[in-house]
Amino acid sequence: MIDKLPKGFLNAYTLTVLINLLCLFSLTAEAKRPEFHLALKNHLFYPAKITIPRNKKVKLVILNHDHSVEEFDSFDLNREKVLFPKQEAIIFIGPLPEGEYQFFGEYHPNSARGKVVVVDTQIPKKELDDETPLKEGEQHVN
Amino acid sequence: MLINTIIIFLQSALPMFIVIALLLLCLTDNLERSKRIVTIKKIVALNILVIILVLLLNYFMEEISQLFDGKGTEFVFSAGFILIYLCCALVFLLGNKRLYSRAQKSLSLVILLLVLTLNSSNFMLYLTSYWTQSLTGEYSGVESLFVGIILAVGICISVAILLFFFLRYCDANLHKKTSNYFLLFFALAQLMQSIVLLQQVDVLPLSYSLWNSSNFITESSEIGQLLRVLIGYETTPSLMQLIVYICAFIIPVYLSTNRFFVRFTSGEAL
Numbered sequence: 001m002i003d004k005l006p007k008g009f010l011n012a013y014t015l016t017v018l019i020n021l022l023c024l025f026s027l028t029a030e031a032k033r034p035e036f037h038l039a040l041k042n043h044l045f046y047p048a049k050i051t052i053p054r055n056k057k058v059k060l061v062i063l064n065h066d067h068s069v070e071e072f073d074s075f076d077l078n079r080e081k082v083l084f085p086k087q088e089a090i091i092f093i094g095p096l097p098e099g100e101y102q103f104f105g106e107y108h109p110n111s112a113r114g115k116v117v118v119v120d121t122q123i124p125k126k127e128l129d130d131e132t133p134l135k136e137g138e139q140h141v142n
Numbered sequence: 143m144l145i146n147t148i149i150i151f152l153q154s155a156l157p158m159f160i161v162i163a164l165l166l167l168c169l170t171d172n173l174e175r176s177k178r179i180v181t182i183k184k185i186v187a188l189n190i191l192v193i194i195l196v197l198l199l200n201y202f203m204e205e206i207s208q209l210f211d212g213k214g215t216e217f218v219f220s221a222g223f224i225l226i227y228l229c230c231a232l233v234f235l236l237g238n239k240r241l242y243s244r245a246q247k248s249l250s251l252v253i254l255l256l257v258l259t260l261n262s263s264n265f266m267l268y269l270t271s272y273w274t275q276s277l278t279g280e281y282s283g284v285e286s287l288f289v290g291i292i293l294a295v296g297i298c299i300s301v302a303i304l305l306f307f308f309l310r311y312c313d314a315n316l317h318k319k320t321s322n323y324f325l326l327f328f329a330l331a332q333l334m335q336s337i338v339l340l341q342q343v344d345v346l347p348l349s350y351s352l353w354n355s356s357n358f359i360t361e362s363s364e365i366g367q368l369l370r371v372l373i374g375y376e377t378t379p380s381l382m383q384l385i386v387y388i389c390a391f392i393i394p395v396y397l398s399t400n401r402f403f404v405r406f407t408s409g410e411a412l
Contacts, residue, residue: 033344055350057344057348059344067274067278068271068274068275069267069268069270069271069274070271071267071268075360075361075362075377076356078338078361078376078378079338079342080342081215081342082203082207082215082267084203084204084207087204087207087208088212089207089212090211090212090213090343091342091343092341092342092343092344092348093348094348095348095349095350097350106146106150106268107146107150107268107271107272109146
């Protein structure tokens with residue numbers, strides 16, 4: 001049976017299976033990541049402080065409410081991502097040791113600033129409460 | 143505004159000026175210094191091509207960013223950076239052999255095209271954003287933008303000229319392949335960028351950083367930025383980055399010293 005298969009079929013087949021398995025693994029792994037949300041409005045990040053657990057990879061979803069392009073930049077986190085107007089951008093950060101990691105909007109570095117605080121708890125409940133969605137007229141921390 | 147323009151322009155343009163200096167050095171050996179490497183025709187054609195590509199990339203960037211569950215930009219840019227590494231590694235391997243001077247020139251044009259396009263697109267986004275905001279009255283003072291660009295161009299040209307003469311001196315007095323090694327380090331810096339981009343979207347595994355050298359040189363400092371472009375300096379590298387860096391350095395260096403490869407590139411094995 002196998003002998004009748006065209007030459008190279010097995011290689012192509014194995015490759016396809018491997019790619020599918022990798023995709024599946026990647027999707028499963030991604031689905032398990034804790035998710036944190038960040039919003040950009042009037043060139044300010046809300047919340048300006050995000051608390052994440054220590055030694056854990058997390059998914060950061062950033063929504064740009066502004067009408068202009070911004071670039072999320074962080075030397076501490078080693079991340080750089082263009083945020084298009086009214087679009088969502090996703091980046092993954094961690095695992096990180098305890099500490100504070102600054103980030104800023106590269107096009108408006110004086111106003112768009114914030115930090116990721118890594119703490120030694122599994123679920124930083126108190127801090128998570130602060131990260132509730134942005135309300136209209138809410139005062140920014142910075 | 144002025145400072146911000148200078149910083150963003152430097153981040154985008156410094157790799158372009160540095161790669162031009164490195165390629166000029168790598169494509170000339172001591173005997174060919176007086177010979178013209180590139181013609182005006184090629185420079186004009188390259189510039190037109192880069193402008194078209196940058197405009198296209200800028201126009202479709204938003205759509206590209208939404209591809210593959212929002213990972214499109216990372217995939218496109220990391221593919222470009224990997225290609226830059228491969229081309230630079232080939233230029234390094236072919237060394238100063240005249241037999242392959244034509245191939246080296248073609249590879250150099252590909253490197254220039256990619257470096258100029260990928261880096262210019264970042265600055266174009268900033269320019270577009272600035273113009274959009276100035277039209278809505280949010281920003282004013284276009285002169286600070288132009289002054290910023292002029293100052294940044296001045297800095298880039300100065301750095302490139304200094305690097306060119308420093309490496310030319312090193313090539314002549316220390317080691318004849320110093321500039322070739324610097325080109326390889328530049329390529330590694332590009333490769334590191336692709337690793338970071340792929341880790342950012344969780345395509346490559348994220349892991350703990352091995353050390354933190356921010357107490358010595360921070361990445362945000364001037365020297366940190368220069369080292370980042372020149373050798374791919376990272377304050378907090380991950381294990382994967384370190385492994386890829388070492389392998390990507392050792393393989394071309396090993397091949398360039400390998401007896402069979404040296405014979406092959408010399409034309410003896412052909």
